[in-house]
Amino acid sequence: MSSSSILAEKTDQAVAELRDAELDGWLTFARETHNLGEPCLPLVLGEGFVWPGMVLLTATGRKIAITETHDADNVRAHGVHEVYPYESSLQSAFHEVLDEVEPKRLGLNYSKANPTADGLSLGLYEQLREYIDASDHRIELVSAAPIVESVRGRKSETETERIQGAVDTAHGILREVQTEWRPEWTEAETAAFVHERVADLGLVTSWDAETCPAVTAGVEGEYGHAKPGDVTIPPGEVMRIDFGVIREEYASDMQRVYYHQPAGETEIPDGLRSDFDDARDAIRAGFDALEPGVQGYEVDAAAREYLTERGWPEYQHGLGHQVGRYVHDGGTYLGPQWDRYGDAPYGEVREGEVYTLELGIQTDYGSISLEEMVQVTADGARFMTEQQTDPWVLDAN
């Protein structure tokens, strides 16, 4: 199973990170994850827990799962963990593992800034403290966020392939909009067409289908993540679609801008071309700044300055977020140094991470809002989407 190959890749990555981070182990503690979620579990266990369970990855390379007996078979099936099943006492099994591993310093999944590294609930944390207090061990508990961010952010080979699949699929559907579109389509009808294509493929949208795709038709269209409405695109104006799909558990997220060319017009008007180029080249400026070692805000600043120097107002969000299992994955954020983003814009960009680059300007033609997906390489970045270089002229048949 390729899920197990991701699991092997990610747990190996974690073990390597633990050595660098001077942690003896990374402990994930969760239960009822079908409902409650523990964003790290797919990476460290490849499964959910119904009953309380733990995954301990150690710097010495051990991959230990402590599971209630009913959860044990699913975990064993991956062939990655040493499984310590328990029937009535998780504490006893945990103490047995502590006696073997003797960790002095463990990372836990908590983080103010990064939701994907913050899966440990306060109740389970208190429970864990009790278990440790009742053991013969004294253990320093620290945030595992740096490990989570690296393991989650730096995509393995299999993960990169899956994201590429999600990108290509979304791109294909966005191209179909261009060829299938009818001038009488409202935003909502355009969205319905997209939903139909997603359903045909047996997939789901990257975020809530009510606003995925988000569709903004013409100057009158409502910008942002509003639900698609009953506006059509007047000739001479643009439509922008923000959309992505989840494919094999990995997401994509992109925006494309379409142009409703009036009958008889053969060239894209100079004004539109110039506005479009400003948005496109601002993204390009961000792309050029993206490389391992820079901080998130530096990448945002490159794009932001490019736009403001050309007289456009600042976009009211960051240039880019990470994409992975979630369409908004945590960790380093390519955003400005604003309060609301906390520490995320100060994070360091790392090879293998996947980001969006997105920004929009409100023009006389409507919203020109573009979004590309890129992956950081050893010395820069590469587009996972084919960057949109011109407005896609709608084919009215």
Next chain:
Amino acid sequence: MSSSSILAEKTDQAVAELRDAELDGWLTFARETHNLGEPCLPLVLGEGFVWPGMVLLTATGRKIAITETHDADNVRAHGVHEVYPYESSLQSAFHEVLDEVEPKRLGLNYSKANPTADGLSLGLYEQLREYIDASDHRIELVSAAPIVESVRGRKSETETERIQGAVDTAHGILREVQTEWRPEWTEAETAAFVHERVADLGLVTSWDAETCPAVTAGVEGEYGHAKPGDVTIPPGEVMRIDFGVIREEYASDMQRVYYHQPAGETEIPDGLRSDFDDARDAIRAGFDALEPGVQGYEVDAAAREYLTERGWPEYQHGLGHQVGRYVHDGGTYLGPQWDRYGDAPYGEVREGEVYTLELGIQTDYGSISLEEMVQVTADGARFMTEQQTDPWVLDAN
């Protein structure tokens, strides 16, 4: 929208509970709930948060939501909350609310025993402590679990209607299995038939479709939550199905036992009838013990003793769990006083709560495992399912 009517019902219920609990308010703090989940949010907000946000319900009846501006419109649409939107600083908006409400004692969503009351992450808890330390207020923070359990457990009128719908739908599908079944069907084919009916209705199963339904065919069938296999039911043996659907966000969960009557046989064999009656009447014994004020383990004990007195081994789980938005809802558990169940069996049963009553025995005919759904009334309980009184004889056409 009926979602808003549930929201009004549940938030009113919470306000009443706060007065009894001597809390000034109940604070839910969450973000990225699409991925991370916060089991209380559907009850107190009726929505998810993308950005960090808070819901504060106060003993004086105020229903306050602090939301990032992009989340604010969705919250306002319910017409239930006073919305305090923030752009860059959640802390400032929170301080403004604290200055108005002046709470001395707040309940937070954390609990060792109850996952549905444990939605607060450790990272957000630390963030909250920082916000409070930076304010002019000194606030005692305690677990809101008693409130969560009551608000979540005691179903409102609209919730009861929805659960009844999920029960009736699952029951109807289980009856269809009886009439549509073919002797050559394997466990997996029976499950496929059920899945087809669920899909026809545009619904989803109450838990992971791989094991919902769980199907155990005959003596050779694998019992428990194993995936349905390629076994058929030999004539003279039984099949047991464990199944439920989610309908309008509320779950059902029940088990039914079917009998593959050999050609020419016209009566259910005495041995099977007697075994079946033991299981059925053990459930009945639990049902008779169920009323407001008893502790969970007392109800379990009534059923357990009934079975063991008749020479059957003890079932290796509790008699019943709550059902609501989750098929395994938290709070009081009708289970034995075993370590692994923590405090849950000591909880008090309350009017309006919905439970399963389930147990199984392994017989010469195969697994006889039954599960009913019941709701606690003012002075006892009522079946939401029609209790299964006999094995359902399969119609081989």
